[in-house]
Amino acid sequence: MAKIIGNEALSEDIYIIIIEGKFSGEIGQFYMLRGWEEYPLLSRPLSIYDINDGNISFLYKVIGKGTKRLSELKEGDNINLQGPYGNGFPKVDGKVALVGGGIGIAPLLYTGKILEDKVDKLDIYLGFREEAILTDEYRKYSDELYLSIGSNITDQLDINKYDYIFTCGPEPMMKKIVDMKSDNNTKIYVSLEKHMACGIGACLVCSCETKKGMTRVCKDGPVYLGEEVFYE
Ligand SMILES: Cc1cc2nc3c(=O)[nH]c(=O)nc-3n(C[C@H](O)[C@H](O)[C@H](O)COP(=O)(O)OP(=O)(O)OC[C@H]3O[C@@H](n4cnc5c(N)ncnc54)[C@H](O)[C@@H]3O)c2cc1C
Numbered sequence: 275m276a277k278i279i280g281n282e283a284l285s286e287d288i289y290i291i292i293i294e295g296k297f298s299g300e301i302g303q304f305y306m307l308r309g310w311e312e313y314p315l316l317s318r319p320l321s322i323y324d325i326n327d328g329n330i331s332f333l334y335k336v337i338g339k340g341t342k343r344l345s346e347l348k349e350g351d352n353i354n355l356q357g358p359y360g361n362g363f364p365k366v367d368g369k370v371a372l373v374g375g376g377i378g379i380a381p382l383l384y385t386g387k388i389l390e391d392k393v394d395k396l397d398i399y400l401g402f403r404e405e406a407i408l409t410d411e412y413r414k415y416s417d418e419l420y421l422s423i424g425s426n427i428t429d430q431l432d433i434n435k436y437d438y439i440f441t442c443g444p445e446p447m448m449k450k451i452v453d454m455k456s457d458n459n460t461k462i463y464v465s466l467e468k469h470m471a472c473g474i475g476a477c478l479v480c481s482c483e484t485k486k487g488m489t490r491v492c493k494d495g496p497v498y499l500g501e502e503v504f505y506e
């Protein structure tokens with residue numbers, strides 16, 4: 275059990291929860307969180323938003339019963355979290371763009387923070403439906419920050435400028451990026467969201483067929499090479 279030291283609403287349905295303790299994690303990994311006794315039964319997966327000395331934080335959107343319960347927790351409440359889990363984004367060098375849409379921006383802050391001084395160039399692209407949030411946070415780690423509100427962030431992206439693209443967000447957005455033609459052999463990695471139960475590869479709830487065969491998103495993902503994925 276760990277103690278919650280903050281759970282702040284950034285907008286009507288987007289929150290940041292900060293949890294006290296010493297935590298670790300690679301870029302693009304996630305934790306399973308459970309801050310309630312009985313219902314709902316299962317923990318919920320959330321990507322690492324940030325890790326600092328003495329705390330970890332998660333950026334989340336309230337969409338159903340688990341995230342609603344999470345949003346009701348207060349400073350001083352206890353929470354159970356397990357992780358870090360999953361295969362995150364690879365460690366790369368060269369020119370990198372991070373592209374997030376909606377709550378898919380969540381794993382990209384910590385990714386930017388870790389990659390910032392290891393790569394030649396790091397640009398961040400954030401797409402929002404109605405209002406932009408946390409832009410000053412993301413700007414800290416980007417050479418250039420590109421924003422869109424209510425339009426497609428992919429319209430601003432020229433993948434040929436980059437060696438690697440890491441993206442998380444709605445599948446149509448990620449598919450659009452994967453379908454872009456690269457003259458530069460740009461490698462595109464996507465982070466998938468699937469329902470999960472155990473988070474550790476045991477229950478097969480998160481099974482996902484890829485061009486390389488059947489995989490478990492919690493264990494073999496959530497990050498995949500974009501061209502290996504069948505999009506919905
Ligand atoms: C590896 C991973 C990392 C994630 N990181 C984040 C994060 O950083 N921030 C964040 O806000 N969310 C993240 N998610 C999604 C988050 O886990 C779900 O939103 C959450 O589990 C929903 O739980 P709930 O009880 O609130 O909703 P439920 O009551 O379980 O579901 C409400 C509705 O949403 C649908 N739904 C639930 N989960 C998903 C899903 N994963 N994909 C599509 N539809 C779904 C359900 O079918 C239902 O219609 C991540 C998911 C994965 C797999």
Ligand code: FES
Pocket residue numbers: 469470471472473474475476477478479480481490491492493
């Ligand atoms: S959630 Fe159980 S195998 Fe992935």
